Amino acid sequence: MNEITKxxxxxxxxxxxxxxVGYEITRQFPHLNTFVFExxxxxxxxxxxxxxxxLHSGLYYAKNSLKHRLCLEGNTLWEKLGRELNVTVRRCGKFIFCSKSHEQEKLDQLKNQAMENSIDGVRWATDSEKNKLKxxxxxxxxxxxxTAGLIDVPMAVSxxxxxxxxxGGNILRNNFISKVSKHEQGFLLETRDGPILTRALVNNGGLWSVSFGQQLWPNGLEDYFVKGNYLxxxxxxxxxxxxxxxxLPHLKGLGVHSTFDVAGAxxxxxxxxxxxEIDYGIDIQSLEEMKTEIARCYPSVVMDKLAPDYCGIRSKIKLNGHLYPDFWIKGQKETNLSNYVEICGYESPGLTASPAMAKFVVNLLEL
Structure with a gap:
């Protein structure tokens, strides 16, 4: 039997x-033996x-939801964090447009929601701007x-x-955790390198968070994966x-839209x-449907100059069979597990919210 590492x-x-989360914990508590498992x-x-x-503004989310609060705070924190960690964070702003008169009411609602959600500086586009966009x-x-913008994600990760x-922290790649269980001294992790006993556990497993959580308590969650393709x-x-x-009201996301990265692509x-299931293959029929939507919203786009790029999977969740609209971040109060924090359904605006989320999580732990 392998010896347990503590x-x-x-x-x-x-x-x-x-x-x-690893950065925030090692920054505040450098004396602790902290490990990130990937x-x-x-x-x-x-x-x-x-x-x-x-970099999202926090416009779209229900007022005072975790998505709203953490996105708003994270949007501000990224500017300072970008300087500290030498990560490109550029506030290029975002136009949200409607094409038809019957969509104007929804745009009016978004403008009002921006005020409700304390999003600074949201305004109607000028005639000059609209002419340029047309x-x-x-x-x-x-x-x-x-306040919307972009983040150099690869640079942020590195x-x-x-x-x-x-x-003084540790990062273990290629180290799949096959099982988690409660232990009188914390939590026991079964890993490639043998059992590890940890005093505190943060379940930030993304697409696998729900399954890890279910090994520890009956959280009532189920995965609801939604793939998103890019051209x-x-x-x-x-x-x-x-x-x-x-x-539009029927969408599970924000609709097919145009963005660019730090290189301008x-x-x-x-x-x-x-x-x-988790599969990063791209369905050609799905791309053709995207092209139809792009042609409707962006008629200047030359279809022959569009090509498959990549896809991702949103880690949406259902609670007791119903779509859960917010981030799921639960600590001891909800789980009855000391020094355990569970993060599920961490989809958009998770990237923007992450600096604020990390501080929120650390406050739920007793380190």
């Missing part, structure tokens, strides 16, 4: 959420590396959200890794700000496709 803190998941060979290789890389999108009316190691574009397009269509996406 540590202070175990963090399941080496995506942006797990790394941010099942794959690369950090941030799942949800983190397969999204739009957008060369690229079917714009009838638009609002501008100045910078957080470096900071954790410099703070890259080699043609000329607007690169001053993002351009989003006004989200244009992409369109993501769409929404219900899936029952």
């Amino acid at each position: 540590i202070d803190v175990a963090i399941i998941g080496g995506g942006i959420a797990g790394l941010m 099942k794959g060979n690369f950090l941030g290789d799942h949800t983190t590396g397969r999204n739009s890389g957008v 060369a690229f999108a079917d714009v009838n009316s638009a609002i501008f959200v100045p 910078s957080l890794e470096r900071a954790i190691l410099n703070n 890259k574009y080699s043609g000329d397009f607007y690169r001053e700000s993002f351009i989003y269509p006004c989200p 244009i992409k369109f996406g993501p769409n929404t496709e219900d899936v029952s």
Whole structure:
């Protein structure tokens, strides 16, 4: 029987959420023996590396929900964090437009919600701005959200890794945790390198968080995976700000929209496709449906210059059979487990919210 290794803190998941928690813990408590466990060979290789890389404003989320509060705080924290960790964070802003008169009411609602959610500086687009946008999108009316922007995600992942190691923390790649269980001294993890006993456990396992949590307590959750595909574009397009269509009520996301990365590469996406398993294959029929939507919203796009790029899977969840609309972040109060924090359903705006989420999580632990 393998000898049990004892540590202070175990963090399941080496995506942006797990790394941010690891950074915050090692920053505040450098004396603790803290480990981040990543099942794959690369950090941030799942949800983190397969999204739009957008710095969200907090506009879309229910007031005072965790998504709203942590996104709003995280949006501010990223600016300081970017300077500290040498990560590119650029506030390019975002236009949200409607094409048809019957969509104007929804755009009005978003403008009002921006005020309700304390999003600074949201305003109606000027005639000059709309004229410029009309060369690229079917714009009838638009609002501008100045606090939106982009984050260099690969740079953020590598910078957080470096900071954790410099703070005395540990990161174990290619180290799948096959089982978690309660122990009188904390939690027992079955790993590739043998059993590990940790005093505190943060379940930040992304697409696998629900299954880990169910090994420890009856959380009532089930996974609801939604794939999102992206198309890259080699043609000329607007690169001053993002351009989003006004989200329609039936959508599971924000609709297919245009973004760009720090190098200026244009992409369109993501769409929404219900899936029952974690598979990063791209369905050609799904891409054709995306092209139809792109042609409707962005008539200037040359279809032959669109090509498959990548896809990601949103880690949505259901609680007792019903879609759970918020982040699921539960500590001892809900789980009755001391020094255990569970993060599930950590989809958009998880990247933006992550610095605030990490502080929130640390406050739920007794370290």
